[in-house]
Amino acid sequence: MSTPRTERGARTRAALVDAARHVFEREGYLDTRITDITHEADCATGSFYTYFADKEEVFAAVMESVRHEMLHPQLDAQQGDDPVAAIEAANRAYLDAVRRNARLVALMEQVGAIDVRFRAWRQETGRAFIERNAAGIRRLQREGLADRGLDPELAAHALSGMVSRLGYQAFVTREVDAKLDDVVAAATRLWANALGVSRAA
Amino acid sequence: MSTPRTERGARTRAALVDAARHVFEREGYLDTRITDITHEADCATGSFYTYFADKEEVFAAVMESVRHEMLHPQLDAQQGDDPVAAIEAANRAYLDAVRRNARLVALMEQVGAIDVRFRAWRQETGRAFIERNAAGIRRLQREGLADRGLDPELAAHALSGMVSRLGYQAFVTREVDAKLDDVVAAATRLWANALGVSRAA
Amino acid sequence: MSTPRTERGARTRAALVDAARHVFEREGYLDTRITDITHEADCATGSFYTYFADKEEVFAAVMESVRHEMLHPQLDAQQGDDPVAAIEAANRAYLDAVRRNARLVALMEQVGAIDVRFRAWRQETGRAFIERNAAGIRRLQREGLADRGLDPELAAHALSGMVSRLGYQAFVTREVDAKLDDVVAAATRLWANALGVSRAA
Amino acid sequence: MSTPRTERGARTRAALVDAARHVFEREGYLDTRITDITHEADCATGSFYTYFADKEEVFAAVMESVRHEMLHPQLDAQQGDDPVAAIEAANRAYLDAVRRNARLVALMEQVGAIDVRFRAWRQETGRAFIERNAAGIRRLQREGLADRGLDPELAAHALSGMVSRLGYQAFVTREVDAKLDDVVAAATRLWANALGVSRAA
DNA sequence: TATGAATGAGGTTTCATTCAT
DNA sequence: CATGAATGAAACCTCATTCAT
Numbered sequence: 001m002s003t004p005r006t007e008r009g010a011r012t013r014a015a016l017v018d019a020a021r022h023v024f025e026r027e028g029y030l031d032t033r034i035t036d037i038t039h040e041a042d043c044a045t046g047s048f049y050t051y052f053a054d055k056e057e058v059f060a061a062v063m064e065s066v067r068h069e070m071l072h073p074q075l076d077a078q079q080g081d082d083p084v085a086a087i088e089a090a091n092r093a094y095l096d097a098v099r100r101n102a103r104l105v106a107l108m109e110q111v112g113a114i115d116v117r118f119r120a121w122r123q124e125t126g127r128a129f130i131e132r133n134a135a136g137i138r139r140l141q142r143e144g145l146a147d148r149g150l151d152p153e154l155a156a157h158a159l160s161g162m163v164s165r166l167g168y169q170a171f172v173t174r175e176v177d178a179k180l181d182d183v184v185a186a187a188t189r190l191w192a193n194a195l196g197v198s199r200a201a
Numbered sequence: 202m203s204t205p206r207t208e209r210g211a212r213t214r215a216a217l218v219d220a221a222r223h224v225f226e227r228e229g230y231l232d233t234r235i236t237d238i239t240h241e242a243d244c245a246t247g248s249f250y251t252y253f254a255d256k257e258e259v260f261a262a263v264m265e266s267v268r269h270e271m272l273h274p275q276l277d278a279q280q281g282d283d284p285v286a287a288i289e290a291a292n293r294a295y296l297d298a299v300r301r302n303a304r305l306v307a308l309m310e311q312v313g314a315i316d317v318r319f320r321a322w323r324q325e326t327g328r329a330f331i332e333r334n335a336a337g338i339r340r341l342q343r344e345g346l347a348d349r350g351l352d353p354e355l356a357a358h359a360l361s362g363m364v365s366r367l368g369y370q371a372f373v374t375r376e377v378d379a380k381l382d383d384v385v386a387a388a389t390r391l392w393a394n395a396l397g398v399s400r401a402a
Numbered sequence: 403m404s405t406p407r408t409e410r411g412a413r414t415r416a417a418l419v420d421a422a423r424h425v426f427e428r429e430g431y432l433d434t435r436i437t438d439i440t441h442e443a444d445c446a447t448g449s450f451y452t453y454f455a456d457k458e459e460v461f462a463a464v465m466e467s468v469r470h471e472m473l474h475p476q477l478d479a480q481q482g483d484d485p486v487a488a489i490e491a492a493n494r495a496y497l498d499a500v501r502r503n504a505r506l507v508a509l510m511e512q513v514g515a516i517d518v519r520f521r522a523w524r525q526e527t528g529r530a531f532i533e534r535n536a537a538g539i540r541r542l543q544r545e546g547l548a549d550r551g552l553d554p555e556l557a558a559h560a561l562s563g564m565v566s567r568l569g570y571q572a573f574v575t576r577e578v579d580a581k582l583d584d585v586v587a588a589a590t591r592l593w594a595n596a597l598g599v600s601r602a603a
Numbered sequence: 604m605s606t607p608r609t610e611r612g613a614r615t616r617a618a619l620v621d622a623a624r625h626v627f628e629r630e631g632y633l634d635t636r637i638t639d640i641t642h643e644a645d646c647a648t649g650s651f652y653t654y655f656a657d658k659e660e661v662f663a664a665v666m667e668s669v670r671h672e673m674l675h676p677q678l679d680a681q682q683g684d685d686p687v688a689a690i691e692a693a694n695r696a697y698l699d700a701v702r703r704n705a706r707l708v709a710l711m712e713q714v715g716a717i718d719v720r721f722r723a724w725r726q727e728t729g730r731a732f733i734e735r736n737a738a739g740i741r742r743l744q745r746e747g748l749a750d751r752g753l754d755p756e757l758a759a760h761a762l763s764g765m766v767s768r769l770g771y772q773a774f775v776t777r778e779v780d781a782k783l784d785d786v787v788a789a790a791t792r793l794w795a796n797a798l799g800v801s802r803a804a
Numbered sequence: 805t806a807t808g809a810a811t812g813a814g815g816t817t818t819c820a821t822t823c824a825t
Numbered sequence: 826c827a828t829g830a831a832t833g834a835a836a837c838c839t840c841a842t843t844c845a846t
Contacts, residue, residue: 009826030231030315034820044828049821113314114231123376147394154387157370157377162363169358175324176358186355193348194395209846210809234836245811250838411805432633432717435840446807451842515716516633525778549796556789559772559779564765571760577726578760588757595750596797611825612830636815647832652817 002051013051015041017065020058025103029059029111056118059111063121066104083145084199086136088188091163094129095183098167106172130160140197147196159194163187202254214252216242218266221259226304230260230312257319260312264322267305284346285400287337289389292364295330296384299368307373331361341398348397360395364388404453415453417443419467422460427505431461431513458520461513465523468506485547486601488538490590493565496531497585500569508574532562542599549598561596565589604656616654618644620668623661628706632662632714659721662714666724669707685803686748689739691791694766697732698786701770709775733763743800750799762797766790 004010019041023032034055038045052058098105112122134156140146169176170183178186192198205211220242224233235256239249253259299306313323335357341347370377371384379387393399406412421443425434436457440447454460500507514524536558542548571578572585580588594600607613622644626635637658641651655661701708715725737759743749772779773786781789795801 004826006826012827033818038829045821046823046829047827050826054820110314113311119374123374147390150390151383151387154367154377154379154383155391158363158367158387158391161366161370162359165362165366166355166359169362173320173324176355178355182352182355186352186359189348189351190356190359190395193397194391196394205809207808207846213809235838236836246837247812247839248810250840251809255837406805408805414806436842437840440808447842448808448844449806452805456841512716515713521776525776549792552792553785553789556769556779556781556785557793560765560769560789560793563768563772564761567764567768568757568761571764575722575726578757580757584754584757588754588761591750591753592758592761592797595799596793598796607830609825609829615830637817638815648816649818649833650831652819653830657816 004051009050012041012043012047015043016048016051017058017061021062021065024059024062024107029055029107029114056115059118060121063104063108063118066101082199083140083197084188084192087191087197088184090133090136091187091191092180092184094163095167095171095180095187098164099171099180102171105168109168109172126160126164129164130156133160137195140195145197147194150195155195159191162190202250202252202258205252210251213242213244213248216244217249217252218259218262222263222266222305225260225263225308230256230308230315257316260319261322264305264309264319267302283400284341284398285389285393288392288398289385291334291337292388292392293381293385295364296368296372296381296388299365300372300381303372306369310369310373327361327365330365331357334361338396341396346398351396356396360392363391406453411452414443414445414449417445418450418453419460419463423464423467426461426464426509431457431509431516458517461520462523465506465510468503484601485542485599486590486594489593489599490586492535492538493589493593494582494586496565497569497573497582497589500566501573501582504573507570511570511574528562528566531566532558535562539597542597547599552597557597561593564592604652604654604660607654612653615644615646615650618646619651619654620661620664624665624668624707627662627665627710632658632710632717659718662721663724666707666711666721669704670728686743686800687791687795687802690794690800691787693736693739694790694794695783695787697766698770698774698783698790701767702774702783705774708771712771712775729763729767732767733759736763740798743798748800750797753798758798762794765793 004013016037019039020032020037023036023040027036032055034048035045037058038048048058052061108118108122111118134152137146137150137152137155141148141150141152166176166183166187170178176183205214217238221233221238224237224241228237233256235249236246238259239246242248249259253262309319309323312319335353338347338351338353338356342349342351342353367377367384367388371379377384406415418439422434422439425438425442429438434457436450437447439460440450450460454463510520510524513520536554539548539552539554539558543550543552543554568578568585568589572580578585607616619640623635623640626639626643630639635658637651638648640661641648644650651661655664711721711725714721737755740749740753740755740759744751744753744755769779769786769790773781779786
């Protein structure tokens with residue numbers, strides 16, 4: 001709702017966001033009541049409405065507060081000319097982020113299923129990943145390093161989805177039982193194969 | 202709850218399941234009220250509780266009633282010895298089922314995200330698909346037609362996930378704008394490439 | 403409601419009364435639902451209403467069916483001229499009946515608390531006991547064997563109440579931990595003392 | 604449920620307890636609806652749940668609020684050395700309390716019969732009375748003033764039960780038609796006789 | 805008579821939101 | 826700004842009773 005104008009207000013708001021994150025992770029989105037949050041933040045019910053219009057709004061604030069952690073690309077290192085190394089680096093960065101934020105990813109999934117407004121957020125977050133990958137595919141095709149028979153958009157969608165779902169199953173639902181390195185290796189090999197890319201000599 | 206013992210009871214129960222399916226599709230799981238269902242089925246509130254303990258239970262019944270449609274294997278045709286044709290057939294069958302039942306797939310996705318008990322159901326449904334694919338991959342590896350460096354389970358997971366998510370994005374959320382044939386083609390090509398399989402001469 | 407006119411009807415009614423007794427004892431009066439009874443009696447809900455108007459009516463029928471067991475006076479033996487032996491015999495008969503029908507006594511207590519109509523039944527059952535005792539006290543007073551300063555009605559009320567409550571606490575709630583013989587002995591001695599009666603020489 | 608933290612909250616809670624007492628007395632426990640209470644207390648339904656989890660909990664609060672009145676011993680006066688006078692004083696105090704709180708005693712009786720959780724409360728309240736009496740009996744036995752052939756616990760149980768039931772029948776159900784003084788006199792005489800105690804010279 | 809499905813009034817409980825202090 | 830009690834609409838679920846077969 002409104003932005004805090006005093007030091008004290010800023011502290012209250014921060015406490016609420018922090019409390020909300022804990023409660024959401026613990027109870028899930030639907031089972032979280034406003035009073036759970038104010039209780040955890042150790043402040044009055046009414047104070048919640050000083051800063052947020054409703055549950056959605058705190059949820060957005062929570063997501064905002066963790067966006068950095070999720071999206072630190074840190075594709076810092078140069079992989080030189082090896083296209084497979086580049087693919088691997090991107091996959092590792094993504095999958096590791098999912099692993100580290102598993103609870104929030106699960107939460108986001110849940111909220112996306114419930115609330116239309118968050119579906120967009122989720123898609124957008126995914127889209128950045130997909131577009132970066134589409135660009136990579138196009139580049140490799142131009143350089144003759146990847147199968148030119150593939151539609152780069154569709155391929156990026158498909159492969160990004162593959163990696164993202166794999167990460168979800170390995171680190172969120174744990175229905176796939178595998179370590180990060182194995183998941184990265186498998187994803188990278190499939191990805192490279194799928195595009196017809198091979199390691200630089 | 203209990204099973205109808207008379208013809209009339211069977212009719213009422215069926216009417217409730219049918220009504221529930223419509224209301225769920227129209228309103229979504231969370232926004233569906235028991236009275237919406239009984240109203241649509243044109244019977245009293247209490248009648249609902251004659252057959253179901255709660256919303257979850259009707260939902261399970263709805264899902265049960267559509268399982269057939271979803272799981273019609275109909276991989277009837279023989280693809281001869283062409284492994285790529287076999288992959289294509291499987292992908293087409295799956296993706297077409299998703300396309301035809303888009304609303305229910307969306308629903309299942311939503312409910313799975315909300316209610317733990319349905320996550321199992323969803324996983325199981327997916328597992329059948331994955332296991333079939335894992336078997337296929339193993340066979341191709343044995344015959345020397347697929348990359349032996351891949352873990353067949355992980356690969357099956359990854360590629361099945363890829364196809365399933367692609368279908369979801371193409372036919373449920375429509376964030377990917379593509380026709381069935383194109384999706385099938387892209388998926389198949391990526392899948393075949395990923396495994397290092399090529400068309401039979 | 404109506405009395406069975408056929409053999410089959412009589413059997414159904416009897417099954418319902420029997421089932422009701424079991425369910426009442428198991429669940430208590432309030433928690434017993436009509437369907438619990440028909441279920442236990444293995445007949446349809448509607449059949450209940452062929453014989454009883456409501457729960458109260460079956461309950462009355464149950465009580466009727468066990469009245470004998472509760473009220474078998476069987477003060478058969480002659481205690482000769484010993485007034486204390488007579489008092490003891492009466493107390494033993496009463497307390498033993500309570501012990502044997504503890505569950506039903508508890509039930510009657512419960513229903514009496516809930517439903518005004520059964521309070522009368524309970525009082526009447528008690529009244530018989532009290533009046534018999536009042537008559538006994540009056541006789542002893544006439545014969546100069548009991549304290550003539552006591553109001554016989556009030557004394558009968560008080561002492562009967564004493565015995566009845568003692569029985570209740572010993573055999574129903576079990577808050578008094580004592581064997582039948584001890585309870586009979588204590589009650590008798592107090593009773594005799596209270597009236598100023600002593601054993602025949 | 605939770606305790607009020609403000610003056611206003613305390614007032615609302617008190618109004619609810621007070622209203623509950625009236626409604627319970629008027630309607631009986633079972634026929635009292637939560638809305639009857641909030642209506643009488645002139646507040647919203649939800650406010651009830653701010654302070655109480657359910658009907659049982661208000662009932663406990665009502666009972667708590669009247670415990671004092673019931674348990675004011677006020678056996679202030681000294682009865683000197685006359686044991687019968689002491690017995691009379693105790694009986695009068697108890698019976699008068701029952702007379703003054705007849706409606707609540709009836710209520711407690713009803714609820715105790717219905718709800719297991721209150722049986723304990725009722726028993727405990729009675730136990731204090733019984734134990735005090737057992738101590739008195741033991742003392743009289745030691746001093747050679749009471750029949751040593753009696754088990755003091757059982758006798759205290761029996762006689763306390765006698766008085767309590769007499770009070771119940773005289774002032775609650777009114778099936779015994781007698782004035783306080785007569786009831787006290789009869790109870791005391793029976794009690795003294797039963798123990799074999801006689802008035803000090 | 806027996807059956808068992810259908811009915812729906814009636815009660816309970818939750819919790820987001822407001823607002824006086 | 827913070828507080829926390831008050832509000833009441835809205836949904837859930839039960840079960841005695843009826844009645845067509």
